[in-house]
Amino acid sequence: MGLRVYDTKRREKVDFSTIEPGKVSMYVCGVTVYDYCHLGHARCYLSFDLIHRWLESSGYDVNYIQNFTDIEDKIIKRSIEIDEDWRALVGRFIDAYFEDMDALNILRADSYPRCTDYVEEMIEIIEDLIQKNHAYIANDGVYFDVHSAPEKYGILTGQSIDAVLEGAGGRVGSTGSGKRDHKDFALWKEGKEGEPSWSSPWGDGRPGWHIECTAMSLATLGDQFDIHGGGHDLRFPHHEAEIFQTECHTGKHPMVHHWLHNGFVNIDGEKMSKSLGNFWTIRDILEKVPALTLRMALINAHYRSPIDMNEQIINDAIKNIGRIHDTYKLLLENLSEDPIQLPRGDLSSMLPLPKSIGLLEKIAEDFARAMDDDFNSREAVSKLIAGSKELTKVVNQISGDDQKAYATMGVLWMEELAGEVLGLLPTREEALLKPETDPRREAISQEVEELLRQRTIARDGKNWAEADAIRDKLSQIGVTVTDTADGPVWELA
RNA sequence: GCACGGGUGUCAGAGCGGCUAUGAGCGGGACUGCAGAUCCUGAAACCGGAGUUCAAAUCUCCGUCCGUGCUCCA
Structure with a gap:
């Protein structure tokens, strides 16, 4: 059985397929860089790191694009607040982003486009959309006309275009902009005095939020690609807006073959968010909790389920990661004079204990099955722990050459599952570090x-x-x- | 209100038609002077109701409770 993924659009698990055999094109919405990343960001990029790792481990050649939103209202606001040039501000938080994500052992994407490098492309797309009557020019910018493609409304969230008006409560109608309909969204915003702006056929201004991802995904991955990911909250309006823009511009459908969205991090049962003020930055937590422990805590739930962050989750993670690291260390200590020199590679070369090896192979298969089932990392971790127990038990029961051979096999087994796939292992050097x-x-x-x-x-x-x-x-x-x-x-x- | 997810043992959290999840905690046991670690082992669960089925935590319907989206947000 191959890989199955839950597709937000189809609302069920579907067989994973790619446009081009053996290759995966994947775009994940990145952060708006005006502040330090919080736990929710960690969870998001960790989820897609796991997906990225598993796809590669399954033999796919993955082209993973993750953008940075480097111009946006909040950036401008923050830059004025703290009196720092917006470019400097953005640069600072991009650096911080990489520090945090590297600490969590999140592998780098293949490229990190910034939206300010794609303004020309955005303008071209907007011009095309105006020409095709999907967008109109208003007194304060350019807007996408959602009624020009009503069939695309609610594709990800199941909302009909008419239903939205009713439910939006008192907020409807108070937009104060040149929108014809409150559901329309900005493609281009007229610039204000003193704000960063670019020149365009509609005067100086800056792009709307949604258009950037359309421009960057088109430029980097083309009209259609395999996976588009992001946080659950991005389904609407952001991702639906992308569908409008991209598909109306290219005329191709669907722009994305699999929509994947990760679940949230809650604090005391409530969504963690900046507006609620109950958020923790990654660096706050890393002062108290080792990075791989935090990684374990976040991996220890399915990526689509919400996680309620609390002390118990961390304590469980400390125990789990401790067990895995202890086993890894024990194996490294038992394998040879110089464990660092051990070649990495195939784990079936030496077979002193067929029964135990057989069991570990079975566990590895279960592990793969779990990951193939919509990247079920929680299930995979439970298999890893089972394997870890078996390795600890057996390596302690034997000695001599058998023990060395077995430990060697065990190290490679762990490096494949716990290391490459889940990213939970330190380097051999770190694991063996004498206190x-x-x-x-x-x-x-x-x-x-x-x-x-x-x-x-x-x-x-x-x-x-x-x-x-x-x-x-x-x-x-x-x-x-x-x-x-x-x-x-x-x-x- | 509309839409989308959920409600599993003390807690966290998989399973989603028949088969032990797993981890923490708790109870035994082995090993230890004790403790810790490790190993063996035990108890403990499927929100309520109805239905489908030989068989339901798993499918269907009704109810109920919770979260999220509909507004910038991973």
């Missing part, structure tokens, strides 16, 4: 070692009270002691 290299640890190392020596003496003399007292003392300075077969090991809390 002594932590500078905070360095500082108290001598004192701790001395206390541990005393405790070992006490324990040898079965003087448990004293041994425990020393352990308590250590825990007061933030040191956790764990006794192992090779003696006590300590780490900072």
Whole structure:
């Protein structure tokens, strides 16, 4: 069974197909760069990172485009507020975007077009739409006339063009713009004094929000492409506007073969959003939670389900990622003199324990089936944990060459599933990093070692009270002691 | 109001016609002086009602509750 995806437009899971065999063209709406990214952005780009990774892992050649909206009302507003040139502001937050996403181990898209580089294309499209009577010039800009293509209304959200008027409550009619109908949307906005603007046949101004994605997807992926993604809230009006513009301009239908939308991050059961003021930026969270743990927390739900962010989700993620990292480390420590030199590659080369290997292969198949089922990362994680348990159990039961061979296989197994596909593994170097290299640890190392020596003496003399007292003392300075077969090991809390 | 998603054990969260989800937490057990880690193992669930079916958490209908969209928002 091949890959199936839930298509927002068709409202069901459908077999995934591509326009060109073996290749996937994918466009995901990017951020408007006027502030730091919040958890919701993390979830969105993480969802599409997973999709990106799984498609590549399935053998597709993926062309992944993600834009930056670098001119927009909020950018202008912010730039005036903090008295910073809008270009500088935008540059700053694009840099911040990459820092945050790199930290979360999100692979880079193939290209990141910025809408200000496509203003000419937008103007051409708008001119064409006016010529084809899909758009009209008003006193304050150019608008798309939704009644010129009523069959395209509500394609993603199931709303009929007539129903919208009724429900929009008191907001309807108060647009104050040159729109003929409140459902029409701006293609070009007349510029105001002192604002960034571009010249156009309709005077100086700037593009509307929706037209940019049309211009950039057309320029980078063509008239029709395989996947268009974004947050759930973008279905309407943004993505529906794109359909209007693009299809009316090119005359081709459908512009997109699979519409994919990720679910939201909620805080205490409510949508996290800037307007509600209950949002956390990625960098706020990364001060408290390691990046891969956050990644685990967000992957641990299906990408379309809402996630209610709370402490328990993080605690679960700490346990889960800890188990996976522990197993990975254990395997690395057992495989050979120099684990770093181990070639990456096929995992079926050495087979000391056919039964366990068979089980792991079965788990890997289940894992693939889960990912093929609309990228069910939650299910995939549960398979990964099952495999992780099996590896830990077996590698501890055997020794010698068998153990080395098995551990080698295990490392490759984990690097494929946990590493390449889910992006949850640190590098081999990081996984093996001895805690002594932590500078905070360095500082108290001598004192701790001395206390541990005393405790070992006490324990040898079965003087448990004293041994425990020393352990308590250590825990007061933030040191956790764990006794192992090779003696006590300590780490900072 | 209209549209779209949902309501699964203590919690988080898969499954979406028959078969153990999984993780945390809780209960046993092994190993440990104890603790931790690890391994083995137990209890525990499908919002309410009706229907379809040999069989329903899974399909249909009704009810109910929650979230989201209809306005800038990933």
